[in-house]
Amino acid sequence: MAEEVKLLKTWSSPFGLRAVWALKLKCIEYESIDEDPSNKSALLLQLNPIYKKIPVLVHNGKPISESLVILEYIDQTWTQNPIMPQHPLEKARQRFWAKFNDEKLLPSIWSVFTKERKERKEAMEELVENLKLAEEELQGKRFFGGDKIGVADFAFGWLANLMSVFKQVTGFKVIDGRFPLLSA
Ligand SMILES: N[C@@H](CCC(=O)N[C@@H](CS)C(=O)NCC(=O)O)C(=O)O
The missing domain is CATH 3.40.30.10 (Glutaredoxin)
Incomplete structure (x- = not known):
């Protein structure tokens, strides 16, 4: 069929x-x-x-x-080109970082879009803290799981397609020299 x-x-x-x-x-x-x-x-x-x-x-x-x-x-x-590792711990890590993206990073970027003045400044600080956590997790790796792309990388994919829009709206460059691994 x-x-x-x-x-x-x-x-x-x-x-x-x-x-x-x-x-x-x-x-x-x-x-x-x-x-x-x-x-x-x-x-x-x-x-x-x-x-x-x-x-x-x-x-x-x-x-x-x-x-x-x-x-x-x-x-x-469709099991070709897997995006979820086999090992339970690796799987848990992928799910953890995807959840971190959805529940911490995305809400903090949304606050930067929607808040004003002092609240926006605070939201930006929180956003940068969240980006630092993700950047640290990527140390020594190409993707969140190592050499192969995984679910967590798909979750963070918005960084690539929405960053320029974000900059136009807020004037704030999200991914700068402080985040070379996220940028890559
Ligand atoms: N947690 C959902 C979020 C999906 C989501 O927020 N979709 C937006 C478009 S970016 C939507 O359909 N919004 C309509 C609404 O909120 O009523 C997922 O991961 O699929």
Whole structure:
């Protein structure tokens, strides 16, 4: 049976891009369905009724939501070019840094976007602290897991595609000379 793979996403969403990158790495063809988060389609509401967010992967009619869950689903369904290590400790580390990105780093960058004056300054300090933690974790390694790209690297992928937008909006260059490994 031919497989049917669809991905509901927006062009700009770092969460959607995680799934795009993983499907590309696995050489999986899929239909891309572009959503407007400010005007959600009936299809999105039907497929992700709990969070009502993109991305949603639809594999042979079955929806999977939440980008980190989608990454693990993709990895277990199409096993070529793995993005999750085998060893439980390495797996735990990948999940830890992906969670750190989503629960600490991304909220701190969002605060820099949305807060003003003193609060923005404080948010920037917190952002830099979080970036330092990630930079330290990368010492001596190319990716979070060592030589091979993994789920944590996909989680941090927004640094590459949203940094220039961030700089235009805030005037603040997120990744400067202090973070050579994150930059690389
Ligand atoms: N935790 C979710 C976050 C997804 C998310 O925030 N998606 C945004 C687009 S970047 C969205 O659909 N927003 C619509 C909304 O918040 O109602 C994931 O990892 O998939």
